[in-house]
Amino acid sequence: MLTFIVRRLLQTLPIIFAVAALIFVLFSVIPGTFASSMSEDGRSVLDPEIMARMNKEFGYDDPVYVRFGKYIRQLASFDLGTSFRTRQPVISVIADRLWPTAQLAFASMVFAIVIGVPLGFIAALRSDSWVDMVSMVTAVSGLSLPKFWLGLMLMYLFALVLGWLPSFGYGDGSFRYLILPAVALGVAPMALLARTTRAAVLDIMNADFVRTARAKGMSERRVVQWHLTRNALVIVLTTIGLQFGTVIGQAVVVEKLFSWPGLGSLLVDSVTLRDIPVVQGSILVIVLLFLLINTLVDVLCAVIDPRIKYS
Amino acid sequence: MSGNPLLEVENLRIDLTVGDTRFPAVQDISFTIERGETFGLVGESGCGKSITSLALIGLLRHPLSIGGGKIRFDGREIQNLSPGEMRKLRGNRISMIFQEPMTALNPLSPIGRQIAEMFVLHKGASWREAERMSVEALASVRVPAPERRIKDYPHQLSGGMRQRVMIAIALACEPDLLLADEPTTALDVTVQAEILELIRDLSAARGTAVLMISHDLGLIANMCRRVGVMYAGRLVEERYADEIFQNPSHPYTSGLVASLPLLGARLKHGRQRLKEIAGVVPPVAAFPAGCRFNPRCYAATDICRGQDPGVTPLANGGLVRCHHHE
Ligand SMILES: Nc1ncnc2c1ncn2[C@@H]1O[C@H](COP(=O)(O)OP(=O)(O)OP(=O)(O)O)[C@@H](O)[C@H]1O
Ligand code: SF4
Ligand SMILES: [Mg+2]
Numbered sequence: 001m002l003t004f005i006v007r008r009l010l011q012t013l014p015i016i017f018a019v020a021a022l023i024f025v026l027f028s029v030i031p032g033t034f035a036s037s038m039s040e041d042g043r044s045v046l047d048p049e050i051m052a053r054m055n056k057e058f059g060y061d062d063p064v065y066v067r068f069g070k071y072i073r074q075l076a077s078f079d080l081g082t083s084f085r086t087r088q089p090v091i092s093v094i095a096d097r098l099w100p101t102a103q104l105a106f107a108s109m110v111f112a113i114v115i116g117v118p119l120g121f122i123a124a125l126r127s128d129s130w131v132d133m134v135s136m137v138t139a140v141s142g143l144s145l146p147k148f149w150l151g152l153m154l155m156y157l158f159a160l161v162l163g164w165l166p167s168f169g170y171g172d173g174s175f176r177y178l179i180l181p182a183v184a185l186g187v188a189p190m191a192l193l194a195r196t197t198r199a200a201v202l203d204i205m206n207a208d209f210v211r212t213a214r215a216k217g218m219s220e221r222r223v224v225q226w227h228l229t230r231n232a233l234v235i236v237l238t239t240i241g242l243q244f245g246t247v248i249g250q251a252v253v254v255e256k257l258f259s260w261p262g263l264g265s266l267l268v269d270s271v272t273l274r275d276i277p278v279v280q281g282s283i284l285v286i287v288l289l290f291l292l293i294n295t296l297v298d299v300l301c302a303v304i305d306p307r308i309k310y311s
Numbered sequence: 312m313s314g315n316p317l318l319e320v321e322n323l324r325i326d327l328t329v330g331d332t333r334f335p336a337v338q339d340i341s342f343t344i345e346r347g348e349t350f351g352l353v354g355e356s357g358c359g360k361s362i363t364s365l366a367l368i369g370l371l372r373h374p375l376s377i378g379g380g381k382i383r384f385d386g387r388e389i390q391n392l393s394p395g396e397m398r399k400l401r402g403n404r405i406s407m408i409f410q411e412p413m414t415a416l417n418p419l420s421p422i423g424r425q426i427a428e429m430f431v432l433h434k435g436a437s438w439r440e441a442e443r444m445s446v447e448a449l450a451s452v453r454v455p456a457p458e459r460r461i462k463d464y465p466h467q468l469s470g471g472m473r474q475r476v477m478i479a480i481a482l483a484c485e486p487d488l489l490l491a492d493e494p495t496t497a498l499d500v501t502v503q504a505e506i507l508e509l510i511r512d513l514s515a516a517r518g519t520a521v522l523m524i525s526h527d528l529g530l531i532a533n534m535c536r537r538v539g540v541m542y543a544g545r546l547v548e549e550r551y552a553d554e555i556f557q558n559p560s561h562p563y564t565s566g567l568v569a570s571l572p573l574l575g576a577r578l579k580h581g582r583q584r585l586k587e588i589a590g591v592v593p594p595v596a597a598f599p600a601g602c603r604f605n606p607r608c609y610a611a612t613d614i615c616r617g618q619d620p621g622v623t624p625l626a627n628g629g630l631v632r633c634h635h636h637e
Contacts, residue, residue: 208414214370215409216480217402217432219395226428230419305419306464 004309005299012291019287024071027276028064081277090281094263100170101262104255105247107178108186112243116190117236120197127202135194142191147250151184151257168258181258185251189243193236200235204228234305241297245290317487317520318344319383325362325371326378327595335378336595337363337544344488349514349521351535351552353528357592359544360524364490368405369397385487403433406481410493412473416465422476423461429483448479452509471502478509485517492524507534528567532556540564543592543603550629560631562608602634610635
């Protein structure tokens with residue numbers, strides 16, 4: 001098992017390197033610098049001399065390959081550089097934002113799992129009944145709702161009309177502030193999980209080994225408990241892992257909408273300001289989170305499914 | 312208790328429901344299996360052997376269902392038993408081995424546990440006792456080092472080994488009847504002989520009756536005392552195995568026998584796939600009028616195309632369904 005985990009972690013190294021390179025190239029070719037963005041929005045007009053000095057200070061005068069070498073050397077020592085805007089180390093800027101994003105992503109996935117998986121299970125076990133119909137209609141509509149619109153509607157209903165929950169912001173970081181953004185973010189993965197779970201369970205219900213279980217004289221309940229659940233879990237877990245990544249990516253929209261002080265809103269703000277080190281760092285951290293969660297899911301799957309370790 | 316035969320199937324009919332229409336996928340099937348006897352069911356692919364055996368163990372699922380007839384097991388009609396009653400028989404007194412050993416076992420569960428389930432379900436054993444019993448069960452199907460093997464997962468075993476595990480499961484509770492649906496079709500030739508020998512030895516030692524299903528008449532004739540030949544959902548001939556070889560009565564049976572290699576050659580080469588009789592088994596919804604074999608039959612006449620042949624008794628308790636039987 002340990003070798004499996006180590007191998008799995010080693011496999012992520014080239015991906016991390018490739019992503020780092022991609023991010024670097026991307027932000028070397030897009031036009032505009034921190035200095036130019038400051039004058040673009042008309043907040044202040046910088047004279048060319050200051051602009052040139054800023055560019056030099058941030059290292060924009062060096063050729064691309066020199067900058068790339070520097071960048072990689074920095075990364076290797078876990079240094080993400082210094083924010084152009086705040087002059088703080090990027091790593092501490094990101095660290096401040098990591099926890100709210102983790103909270104949000106985690107809460108929305110818990111919402112998605114707790115509702116989506118049982119919904120899919122029940123729909124499959126009662127397939128072609130009204131339960132199945134209702135849950136799948138819910139699931140499909142959940143998938144097709146735009147997050148932005150859904151967030152606004154939740155805000156309107158639960159904050160403005162009913163007044164049950166705060167409409168936006170992080171507040172004191174308490175659970176009440178988390179609910180609306182987490183639901184807005186969690187509805188789509190919930191719907192997808194419900195559909196995947198239903199399909200997985202239906203598929204396994206027709207598997208040969210389930211027929212064997214019935215031929216052994218097992219009740220349907222036993223068949224589900226002893227043979228169906230674990231097999232369905234492998235498929236459901238894989239979907240959960242992938243959805244976690246999607247959720248972190250889509251948190252950008254929801255965080256912006258709810259003024260949630262997470263990585264997503266940091267990313268949007270930093271892109272607008274061309275605060276490139278922060279942008280690069282944020283994306284890298286998001287990718288790392290994604291890889292971490294998927295490695296975790298793979299390990300869990302390998303614990304459940306003995307075939308995975310060997311392939 | 313032992314006055315009546317173990318299994319009596321009477322005019323069994325299995326319906327295939329498509330939309331609002333029910334097609335008889337299997338019809339007028341009647342046969343009897345005595346205690347401890349091995350009865351063979353032979354016929355080409357698609358003639359209804361598997362669904363017949365699934366009906367016997369109560370495992371037909373939509374769109375298939377029992378449409379009529381009686382299944383009497385140990386003197387008791389079981390075709391209308393409640394699911395709970397049926398479960399007490401299933402695995403315990405009637406058990407089944409399937410064709411595909413690769414997929415018939417749960418990939419995520421150690422084989423010992425999958426055998427042990429039988430003792431927990433039917434014998435009220437604790438998991439600990441059941442595990443010990445599963446070692447014995449594995450030893451009885453001649454798996455070497457069973458105490459270590461019980462921890463293996465199905466993917467770690469060969470096809471032949473998996474089929475042995477299936478047999479261990481099926482025979483765990485010493486059933487009265489074993490349904491073996493093409494138990495060796497998916498295996499290598501050398502392994503096939505071993506598995507058949509295992510089934511034969513174990514069933515003989517325990518007095519288990521076997522319904523052996525195959526499309527291989529040679530295999531059936533080697534294993535069984537009596538044989539039923541199925542074609543397009545019907546039993547067309549039922550005889551003692553040696554009689555069927557010497558003088559088949561039904562043109563379809565003649566075709567099956569003729570397509571086998573000579574007796575000596577067959578013994579040497581073991582199983583051989585049946586050479587096709589020209590044409591194929593028609594799908595359930597397109598059975599021809601009259602005798603269902605008439606489009607492929609060399610002896611067909613007008614009456615065959617217009618009128619369904621009834622059952623004619625033969626000497627020695629045999630039966631044939633043909634207007635022009637020999
Ligand atoms: N679930 C199903 N839905 C529709 N038709 C089915 C179903 N199962 C079986 N049939 C049909 O019933 C007929 C008999 O099938 P069955 O599986 O019993 O054949 P078989 O004699 O066992 O053949 P094989 O040698 O291929 O196993 C076939 O025509 C098949 O197409
Ligand atoms: S009834 Fe006619 S068509 Fe059918 S098997 Fe006999 S001879 Fe052939
Ligand atoms: Mg079959």
